[in-house]
Amino acid sequence: MTFIRKTPNHHKTSRNKDVTSMKLHTPPRLVGALPDQIALNEIYQKIHFRHFGNASHALVEWGIPTSTEVFRITHASSPRLNDIEKAQLLLSSRMIQNQQWQAAARKLKPLADAGHPEAIHLLVQALKRTHGNYQQYATHYAEKRESLSVTPASHYDEQRDRIVIHTYLAHRSAPRFVLAYLLYHELAKRTFGRASQENSAFLTLEKDAPHRAKAQEWLRKHGFPVFNIETGAAPQAVGE
Incomplete structure (x- = not known):
């Protein structure tokens, strides 16, 4: 008579647990068109740890x-x-970034008087800070430019202390480097508050954002405004 030795059930259970454990520890990714909160949290944790380690966490x-x-x-x-x-x-x-308002205004005035919209836009900012007569330039700027309000790819909600990433990015399977850049950008704004885009320290931090160039290129191609480091607070549109 031949005896068949059976493997105890607890060995099978243990093996199954090991497999399950391995699956749980596999790094999460964006799956298809579904907004994966686990993946977003993972990217956020990495960006926060590497660049904002001493700061408190936002949602x-x-x-x-x-x-x-x-x-x-x-x-x-x-x-x-x-x-x-x-x-x-x-x-x-750069003078404006360093809050050298009067020096910037002197440099910008000839360009603004020649009708260059970017110079007019910056001159208005400088004249506002020095209590200069900016109204005529603001009017001329409005005549030279058309504006279109759009929803950005991300936003920091100060009241709820929460970073919101547009669901469109999940549905378009946005690369992880795009999400990393947006989370970094919003954490930088969170660090310096509402006036962050006029703060030279924020501008330096933004300039060092991971994957900045290729992330902004992806966002432009998908119709989102991106932060223009050269002109400060003004978002930069596709084709500008």
């Missing part, structure tokens, strides 16, 4: 941001900047 969720950003579209009749004027505009924007 993060998929949703529709309640804020709006403005696309500013230059009219075809607006004059083009030459290389020297571009350099002057860049220098002026």
Whole structure:
């Protein structure tokens, strides 16, 4: 007679538990078109740990941001900047980032008087800080630009201390580097408060955002405004 040795049931159970445990520890990913909260939390934890380790945690969720950003579209009749004027505009924007309002205004005035919309926009900011006469430039700027309000890809809700990432990004299977950039950007805004986009420390932090260039390129292609480091607070639209 042949005896067949049976494996005890507890060994099978133990093996099944090991397999289950392995599955649970597999890093979560965005799956299909479903907003995966686990994946979003995982990316948030990594960004927070690497770049904002000493700060308290905010909540993060998929949703529709309640804020709006403005696309500013230059009219075809607006004059083009030459290389020297571009350099002057860049220098002026850096002066504004460092809160050198009067020096920036002096640099920007000739460009603004020549009708360059970006120079007018920055000059209005500088004149407001120095209590200068900015109304005529603001009116001229409005005449030279068309504006379109749009919903951004992400938003920091200060009242609820919560970062909201647009669900469209999940449905379009946004790359993880895009989500990482947006979470970093919102955490940076959370660090410096409402006036963050006029703070030179915030601008330095934003400039060092992970995957910034390729993330912004992806967002532009999908119709979202992105933060323009050169001109400060003004969102940059597709085609600008």
